[in-house]
Structures are given as C-alpha cells and as structure tokens.
Amino acid sequence: MSAELPETSRPETLAVHSPQPEIRGSRPLGVPLHQGHVFAFESADALAEAFESPDAFLYSRMGNPTVRALETAVARLEGAADAQSYASGMGAINSVLLGLLSTGGHIVAQRCLYGGTYAVLTDLAARWGVEVTYVSGTDADEVRAALRPHTRLLYLETIANPTTRVSDLPALAAAAREAGVPTVVDNTFASPLLCRPIEHGADIVVHSATKYLAGHADVLGGIAVFKDVDMHRRIRHHAVEQGAVTDPFAAWLTLRGLQTLPLRIERQSASAAELAGRLAAHPAVAAVRHPAVAGHPDHEVAARLLPKGGGGVVSLDLTGGREAGRTFVEAVRVASLSVSLGDVKTLVMHPASTSHRQLDEQALAAAGIAPGTVRLSVGIEHVEDLWSDLDQALTKAL
Numbered sequence: 586m587s588a589e590l591p592e593t594s595r596p597e598t599l600a601v602h603s604p605q606p607e608i609r610g611s612r613p614l615g616v617p618l619h620q621g622h623v624f625a626f627e628s629a630d631a632l633a634e635a636f637e638s639p640d641a642f643l644y645s646r647m648g649n650p651t652v653r654a655l656e657t658a659v660a661r662l663e664g665a666a667d668a669q670s671y672a673s674g675m676g677a678i679n680s681v682l683l684g685l686l687s688t689g690g691h692i693v694a695q696r697c698l699y700g701g702t703y704a705v706l707t708d709l710a711a712r713w714g715v716e717v718t719y720v721s722g723t724d725a726d727e728v729r730a731a732l733r734p735h736t737r738l739l740y741l742e743t744i745a746n747p748t749t750r751v752s753d754l755p756a757l758a759a760a761a762r763e764a765g766v767p768t769v770v771d772n773t774f775a776s777p778l779l780c781r782p783i784e785h786g787a788d789i790v791v792h793s794a795t796k797y798l799a800g801h802a803d804v805l806g807g808i809a810v811f812k813d814v815d816m817h818r819r820i821r822h823h824a825v826e827q828g829a830v831t832d833p834f835a836a837w838l839t840l841r842g843l844q845t846l847p848l849r850i851e852r853q854s855a856s857a858a859e860l861a862g863r864l865a866a867h868p869a870v871a872a873v874r875h876p877a878v879a880g881h882p883d884h885e886v887a888a889r890l891l892p893k894g895g896g897g898v899v900s901l902d903l904t905g906g907r908e909a910g911r912t913f914v915e916a917v918r919v920a921s922l923s924v925s926l927g928d929v930k931t932l933v934m935h936p937a938s939t940s941h942r943q944l945d946e947q948a949l950a951a952a953g954i955a956p957g958t959v960r961l962s963v964g965i966e967h968v969e970d971l972w973s974d975l976d977q978a979l980t981k982a983l
Contacts, residue, residue, distance in 0.1 A: 674793025758786025854894025
C-alpha cells in the first residue's frame with residue numbers, strides 16, 4: 586500500500602489520498618496505464634536527481650512510466666539506443682529539426698516528402714534563414730554535391746509519401762557520414778518490421794505513431810529513436826522544453842497496437858502488392874507504384890532494404906486526372922475517404938488537395954505527384970473484397 590496516513594486523518598484528507606496497493610506474487614500481463622502526471626518522492630535529493638534522468642519520473646512532461654515503456658519498446662524494435670515520444674508525428678519531426686538546426690544552418694532533404702515536413706522546412710527557410718537543398722534521394726553523388734560546410738543534417742524517408750519512392754539509405758547516409766552530417770529518416774511507411782534505418786546508417790529515425798505502430802485510428806502520436814545516447818540527450822532537452830509530449834493513454838494504446846504490428850504489416854504488404862498488380866492492368870489507371878512490384882523505379886533498392894515487403898501504401902495515377910481522382914475516392918464503399926494511413930481499414934485520399942496541399946504545382950510535379958494521383962493505404966480486409974470495391978470505383982472514374 587502507499588504511505589499510511591495518520592489514524593486521526595479526517596474524511597476530507599482520506600478522500601484526497603486514495604490507497605495504492607502493491608502487487609505481490611504476480612504481475613500485470615500488459616503495461617499498466619499511469620495516467621497521473623505528478624509523482625511524489627521520499628527525499629529532496631531524489632527529486633533533484635530525477636530532473637536529469639529519463640527513467641526517473643516526477644512530472645509527465647519530463648517522463649512517464651507508460652510513455653517510457655513505449656519509448657523502450659520502439660527503440661528495441663528499431664535497434665536504437667533510446668527514444669523520445671511525442672504528441673504527434675509532426676511533434677517528433679519539429680523537435681528533431683529544431684534540435685539540430687539553428688539560424689543560418691543548411692539541410693539536404695529528398696524532394697518528395699510528407700507535406701507537413703515540407704511545410705516546416707519552408708517555414709524554417711522563410712523565418713530563420715535555414716537553407717534547404719532538395720535532392721532526388723536516389724543518388725549519393727548528388728547528396729555529396731549538395732553538402733556544405735554548414736550542413737547540419739540529411740533528411741530522408743524510407744518510403745516516400747505518397748509516391749512510394751525508396752531511398753538508397755546505405756549509400757546516402759554514407760555520403761552524409763563522410764562529411765560528419767547526421768542522417769534523419771522518416772520510417773513511418775515501412776515500420777521497423779520492414780526496415781530498420783539505423784542498420785543502414787541513419788542516426789535518427791522518426792515515426793508518426795498514429796499510423797502503423799498504433800494501427801487502429803484511435804491514437805495521435807509520434808516518436809523519434811536515436812542511434813546513440815548523446816544525440817538522444819540533446820534532442821530530449823528540446824522535447825521537454827517544447828512540451829509536445831505523449832499523453833499516457835495514447836502511449837498505452839500504441840503499446841497495445843504494437844502487439845499486432847507484425848501480423849498487420851505482413852497482411853497489408855501482401856495485399857498491397859497483389860492489388861498493385863491488378864490495378865496496373867485497369868484501363869482507368871495510368872501508372873501504379875508499389876516497391877514490391879516489378880517496374881517500380883526503385884524496385885532493386887527495395888529488394889535490398891525491404892525484403893519482407895514493400896508496405897501497405899499504393900500510389901496510382903488515374904488516366905482522367907484530378908476529376909477522375911475525385912470520382913474514384915467518392916465512389917469507394919469498403920475503403921474510406923480519409924487522411925492518414927496504416928490503419929486496419931483501407932483508406933484512400935487525393936494528395937494534391939489534402940496532405941500535400943502546401944505544395945504549388947511546380948513543387949508537386951518535382952515531387953512526382955500528378956493531379957490524378959491517389960494514395961491507397963491498404964488495410965487488413967480480405968483482398969478480394971478490396972479489389973471488387975476498387976474495380977467498381979475505377980470503372981466510375983473512366
């Protein structure tokens with residue numbers, strides 16, 4: 586039990602200080618939810634020391650047992666030294682960028698990025714004088730040519746959003762490492778079950794935990810994992826001060842989702858590859874991109890980096906352009922017209938008008954996003970039911 590109150594305590598005091606039982610002789614099978622945000626100490630020295638350790642809990646902005654369990658779990662999955670959890674994927678991305686960049690710094694980033702990341706880089710350039718050089722993400726020599734003495738990081742995505750281009754992580758990270766520049770990789774589309782970027786040279790890996798890690802459209806969260814503890818300490822300081830921390834209940838839900846991640850990602854990757862093959866033959870489809878399907882521009886790289894599957898996202902360009910895309914996403918019935926991805930349910934969306942609306946026509950074209958591009962995030966439904974649904978919607982889009 587918790588510390589005993591004096592026997593003379595009155596009802597008003599007893600109501601405030603609820604007893605906390607100690608569990609003896611057994612343990613909870615799941616991670617307990619520690620929703621409380623403040624923790625009491627037995628000594629002043631212990632409280633003071635807790636301010637410096639991510640494993641000592643005093644105030645949930647600085648650390649929480651349930652959140653810490655999530656950080657440890659994802660760090661272990663990614664083969665990382667440590668991790669920092671956030672209230673959203675953008676919280677993780679912003680924390681890492683602001684922790685590594687300063688006024689006058691320079692970043693090299695692949696051209697096709699998640700629209701939110703692109704918007705942050707554009708804002709950093711406009712307001713803080715951070716220079717950004719965009720590269721294809723497939724050519725190490727192009728990265729070497731883009732590096733400068735004041736380059737502070739190389740930013741990549743394992744599988745690009747929404748085009749599904751696959752970065753040659755080993756070659757690109759090696760080019761950055763030669764210049765002493767750390768590499769940050771957004772691994773949201775792959776998850777650590779399909780790719781572990783640290784094994785390929787990355788220094789920091791970020792995820793929108795909202796997507797595959799949690800997997801059930803009921804969590805908003807993000808996480809960054811670190812190759813070494815020194816980088817973690819550096820970024821953790823910024824994260825604590827910025828306050829973009831994970832709510833314990835969101836962390837608890839994400840831990841629940843992690844338990845089925847291997848099963849979900851295997852099913853989603855297999856179904857996505859099957860559907861991509863069928864979509865390529867449909868007259869309403871001009872082009873299909875999925876890393877596991879022959880003909881993808883990075884199929885050879887994907888075979889090396891993603892041997893267990895190319896993920897659950899398929900990018901397709903419709904022959905009828907923007908209007909065909911609108912008709913298609915409104916005609917699906919099993920799939921849902923929705924933002925996000927990695928859910929157990931299949932989702933479709935039109936990137937040019939939603940997730941990448943921040944990009945102008947020139948930037949969209951440079952990123953490989955056409956007016957008729959549709960992003961399909963494949964769920965765990967039966968593949969034949971999904972195909973019937975997509976086929977009828979595509980027929981209406983002809």
